[in-house]
Amino acid sequence: MSGSELLRLENVSKQFGGLHAVEDVSFSLNRNEILGLIGPNGAGKTTCFNMISGALKPTAGKIFFKGTRIDGLPIYKIASMGIGRTFQIVRPFYSLSVLQNIEAALGMKKYQSKFQYWQKWDTHHTRQKALEILEKVGLADMADYRAGLLPLGNLRRLEIARALALNPEVLLLDESFSGLRQEEINKLSDLILKIKESGVGILLIEHNMRVAMGLSDRMVVLDHGRMIASGSPDSIKNDPKVIEAYLGKGEKKHAAS
Numbered sequence: 687m688s689g690s691e692l693l694r695l696e697n698v699s700k701q702f703g704g705l706h707a708v709e710d711v712s713f714s715l716n717r718n719e720i721l722g723l724i725g726p727n728g729a730g731k732t733t734c735f736n737m738i739s740g741a742l743k744p745t746a747g748k749i750f751f752k753g754t755r756i757d758g759l760p761i762y763k764i765a766s767m768g769i770g771r772t773f774q775i776v777r778p779f780y781s782l783s784v785l786q787n788i789e790a791a792l793g794m795k796k797y798q799s800k801f802q803y804w805q806k807w808d809t810h811h812t813r814q815k816a817l818e819i820l821e822k823v824g825l826a827d828m829a830d831y832r833a834g835l836l837p838l839g840n841l842r843r844l845e846i847a848r849a850l851a852l853n854p855e856v857l858l859l860d861e862s863f864s865g866l867r868q869e870e871i872n873k874l875s876d877l878i879l880k881i882k883e884s885g886v887g888i889l890l891i892e893h894n895m896r897v898a899m900g901l902s903d904r905m906v907v908l909d910h911g912r913m914i915a916s917g918s919p920d921s922i923k924n925d926p927k928v929i930e931a932y933l934g935k936g937e938k939k940h941a942a943s
């Protein structure tokens with residue numbers, strides 16, 4: 687394990703009945719690095735996220751966080767160790783304010799339950815910390831807005847802010863850019879680079895190839911659960927196996943003819 691390695695998957699597989707959703711996948715993620723996890727629909731990307739975050743237990747293989755084996759540990763335990771995630775579909779508390787959403791996330795780190803100890807979350811210290819996080823993600827001006835009223839771009843920032851409340855060293859971002867306008871994409875890219883520079887390792891699932899290639903230091907490509915390529919964005923872009931996975935064999939032949 688190198689000094690900067692945060693996360694490592696070793697020969698990880700997940701079967702659902704007879705379906706091999708993820709098969710024998712190995713890769714690692716370092717501090718200050720963005721690793722793009724890409725592949726066509728159904729390739730196994732979200733299943734990888736679910737195994738890393740503890741929502742699913744691998745059928746085979748091992749997952750390490752800073753050298754400690756974490757596969758099969760409960761979600762809350764993995765989150766409190768320092769692995770945060772966002773979801774494809776945003777899930778804030780819509781009726782709470784932006785600030786309260788972060789206070790709740792900070793409270794969950796302490797108490798590991800959503801609805802207990804509400805009053806204890808509401809301390810001066812928690813409020814200050816929540817404001818600092820909102821400042822970082824550019825939502826401080828909207829602290830008192832109801833989360834349900836935010837447009838999608840800001841909801842995605844709020845999701846990231848909630849994940850940051852757990853002070854993660856690894857951040858799993860699941861299609862954070864989907865549905866955003868170019869201006870919002872640029873702002874979110876800047877934020878993600880800033881988070882990386884603060885010492886976090888980021889694993890990014892992204893269908894927008896331009897965004898994924900632009901942000902990632904390295905990429906891993908899955909297809910039908912198997913890892914078909916890994917390397918720099920440039921090497922991935924020109925890899926015939928990757929082109930074939932995205933376009934399909936027929937299309938490639940067609941394109942070549």
Ligand SMILES: Nc1ncnc2c1ncn2[C@@H]1O[C@H](COP(=O)(O)OP(=O)(O)OP(=O)(O)O)[C@@H](O)[C@H]1O
Nearest residue numbers: 702705706707725726727728729730731732733734
């Ligand atoms: N809980 C489950 N039970 C059964 N099959 C599942 C389950 N979760 C995922 N799958 C299947 O596993 C395969 C991989 O799915 P996964 O969601 O990981 O792919 P993905 O790469 O994230 O796809 P997308 O880009 O469309 O989100 C798919 O065939 C999917 O239908």
